[in-house]
Amino acid sequence: MRSYRQYCGLAAALDVVGERWTLLVVRELLIGPRRYGELLADLPGIGTNLLAERLKSLSHLGIVAKDDQLYRLTERGRGLGAAVGSLTRWGLAELEEPESGTACRAHWGLGGLRSMANAARVPGLEESYEFHVDDEVFHLRVSDGSANVGRGPADQPAMIMTTDSKTFVRLGSGDYSTRAAQSEGRLTITGDPQAARRCALVLGLGGES
Known part of the structure; x- marks a missing residue:
């Protein structure tokens, strides 16, 4: 795992969840446990190999767990909810009329x-x-x-x-x-x-x- 090698809470957080697609995987799991196929369908563009890699990394870090073919957030993973909510609220102000073909x-x-x-x-x-x-x-x-x-x-x-x-x-x-x-x-x-x-x-x- 790449690291910013900075002794800072934000840098430490980005070391864990700063990779492309990671927070979007967390976004999906904040709604509730999901099957791999459901995650793949609701993350258009990620690709099956990259999704598998992200889930493996998040599981290794104790953020995601898998039970009976369902992926879910651990207590540590659910702790990202406030940060994801704040980023969502901030990002809403950036939205304009979506271009044709934009997924939603x-x-x-x-x-x-x-x-x-x-x-x-x-x-x-x-x-x-x-x-x-x-x-x-x-x-x-x-x-x-x-x-x-x-x-x-x-x-x-x-x-x-x-x-x-x-x-x-x-x-x-x-x-x-x-x-x-x-x-x-x-x-x-x-x-x-x-x-x-x-x-x-x-x-x-x-x-x-």
């Missing part, structure tokens, strides 16, 4: 939701929202001062958003509004219009609906 998966937006949601932006809020993205369904529940994001439908959602994966991810950039997406036919929102505004506030996107 609906569940990549789940990581964006988790990185953006902050219940402290709307104190006292108790509300759920549901997102239909391609063939996936996600929910955001704001309760008791915390924001929880997960797969599956919401319990009595105040707002339901339906869109495609590229639009969903791009909305997180803050440079593309729900109003623009609706006018272009890429997005529909049902439910309480005020709930849509509150959801936007929780996600740090202002109050535009």
Whole structure:
């Protein structure tokens, strides 16, 4: 393994996860345990030999473990969640209209939701929202001062958003509004219009609906 040979926490972290594709493998496993074929399908362009190499390296470093043909993050691996979330949130601002052929998966937006949601932006809020993205369904529940994001439908959602994966991810950039997406036919929102505004506030996107 290559090393920066610098006595610094950041350099030490990059020695471990700084290789190309490594953090994207971690991104996939933060969602939950995955089979090798699932990882290969959701990491377009990586190639089977390189994926095998990355998984072997991450396993050797105690970041990934394999049980019954499923790869999962260890406790140490899950500790990368905050760093991946911060990088995701930072990177969203770099997104523009995707070029033709650019890969996107609906569940990549789940990581964006988790990185953006902050219940402290709307104190006292108790509300759920549901997102239909391609063939996936996600929910955001704001309760008791915390924001929880997960797969599956919401319990009595105040707002339901339906869109495609590229639009969903791009909305997180803050440079593309729900109003623009609706006018272009890429997005529909049902439910309480005020709930849509509150959801936007929780996600740090202002109050535009």
